[in-house]
Amino acid sequence: MKLNVFGSALALTLGLAGPAFADIKIGASVSETGPASSLGDPEAKTLKLLVDEINAAGGVLGQKLKLFLYDDGGDPNKARTFATRLVEDDGVIAIVGGSTTGTTMSIISVVENAKIPFISLAGAIEIIDPVKPFVFKTPHTDRMACRKIFEDMKAKGFSKIALISGSDGFGASMRKQCLQVIGEFGITVLAEETYGPNDADMTPQLTNIRSKGEVQAILNPGFGQGPAIVTRNYGQLGIKTPLYQSHGVASKSFIDLAGPASEGVRLPGTAVLVASLLPANDPQKAVVAAYTTAYQAKFNQPASTFGGYAHDGLRLLVDAIKRAGKADPKAIRDAIEGTKGFVGVTGTFNMAATDHLGLDLSAFRMLEIKRGDWALVQ
Amino acid sequence: MRLSRKHLTLLVLALLIALAPALFPSNFYYRIGALIFVNGLAVTGLVVLIGFAGQISLGHAGFAGIGAYACALAPGYLGLHPGLAMLLGAVLSGGVAWLIGRPILRLKGYYLAVATLGFGILVSMVLANEAKITGGPDGREVAELGLRGALATIGIGLSNAQFWYAATGLAMLLGAWVALNLHDSPTGRALRALHDSEVAARTVGVDVARLKLSAFVISAVYASLSGSLLALMNRFITPDVAGFLHSVELVTMTVFGGVGSVPGAILGAATLTLLPQALTVLQQYENLILGLIMMLVMIFMRDGLLPSLMRRLKGRG
Structure with missing residues (x-):
């Protein structure tokens, strides 16, 4: 009898602590204030907007998303501290963020050590070249912008x-x-x-x-x-x-x-x-229209390119979690790397083991x- | 045997550093601890300069920048081991402090503040603009110290966060020990005389110019070592480390905790490193509350947190 009570108590505890009841924890450290706030502010707003939207629609894999969002003020040292906090203390399974190249670079060694997938929102090519297993990014590189301009010239x-x-x-x-x-x-x-x-x-x-x-x-x-x-x-x-x-x-x-x-x-x-000028047959039309309208409606200001990076970062991640079928960092990493034909607002992403950006000039x-x-x- | 005040302070500090991990719920707290110690080291240097010698500096982040970039650049360009690069940075900072200190320390009060401010800004501008060498505003990666791996081979396996907690804790303890020894030495007494009245100190035969300069050089070396440790710990550094905001942050920590007291300043560093982390739950109000706390402490505890608290405790007992 005693054993039985103990057994059921144990089962109850396990059941409560088990993954089926937990939220999927996602971390973000962006530069909401400070010199890079023109980047970080729309990014933070976008992340909050999307997480609310996704949760209202039933969450991911039947679980709610829980966003841990910190403001690093554009300071790489703070960004690293928050990344450590996200990984070690909050126990997130993935991080989206790093508004500037500096903050991103100081987050990278934290996530590489912890083996947590990280989608950066910063521009520099050094972030993904050479490819680091757990680091991805959504903004196109400067080199691609150069190519696009020279093409036009x-x-x-x-x-x-x-x-x-x-x-x-x-x-x-x-x-x-x-x-x-x-x-x-x-x-x-x-x-x-x-x-x-x-x-x-x-x-x-x-x-x-x-x-x-x-x-x-x-x-x-x-x-x-x-x-x-x-x-x-x-x-x-x-x-x-x-x-x-x-x-x-x-x-x-x-x-x-x-x-x-x-x-x-x-x-x-x-x-x-x-958004409004895109022809109806444009593959990005629907997703861009949905994002810009929702952003405008909620914050009463136009959506920006930078918010778009955060949009794609989170959507890519959610898509990967769904395909991985479980909230496990390693499986999610593999799923992000396997992303093919994912239409975001920045462009269409085709990731590969050698390409952790996955955009081409058409973006x-x-x-x-x-x-x-x-x-x-x- | 009765412990002297110096040994008591060091003992308390050592015990706090050694025992705190027992309360840590996760590895993240090692990181916070290490940040406190890195700031604590720089702040101890400022106690020597501001608290002992009575000179102000708003540019000490410049020396932290020199120390940090010595660790970032010397291994790549000179093939130096990162540990040696840290020493190189300290020597360089001390040398620069000695050179600029001679003209600058003739100035007093606001003028000294502005001159040191200019120095700090100069360093961060050079670091940001000489992009070919320093990597520019985007920063650059820093080589691995390699000590953790060496420790692992002799059987002491520490996680990255634990290693840096121990290393920076030890560095801060050493720094505090040196500063406390200085406080009780003849030089320390002369410095404090200078702090109270420059004229009086001169009259009794204190070499004022030399003493000011040595306090400046010592504090520069502290700041430089703290910058080096930060760079090696983060494995990445940007010119922000030398920025004006960092200088102000360091002075604020010193004054907040108690400018004349080494443990006080360290408490200041601890409080101002911890508070922003504790206040993240309040999001927008974070800076508001931080400012309010600082104002209240400065109004009601003019000598800084620790000296005021100690006096109150003693007054009651």
């Missing part, structure tokens, strides 16, 4: 260009990547200028470029306010050479900052920016600014 018959790049992390990294692939397109750089992250006037650099008469196009790899100032100065100097900006400024605030001079500027961007849309808004270049 080549199509328009430009072969002699000028570069004006920011000396900040983003600008310097993209400049390097662009120079690595420029040869493939038969394009040569005739003039090169740089500017500092806090410079308020780029007229001298642009004047230098203008004095080189044969330049057919100008490319400005940069992030933040720099490219807006370049565009304004470009307008003030009345330069007629076509101007290309990078995906780093693919947000509405760039158009507002640069003003009328931004008319005709081209840049590669994601489908999120042009980028060539956009042109027309009448103060985005337009698709066909």
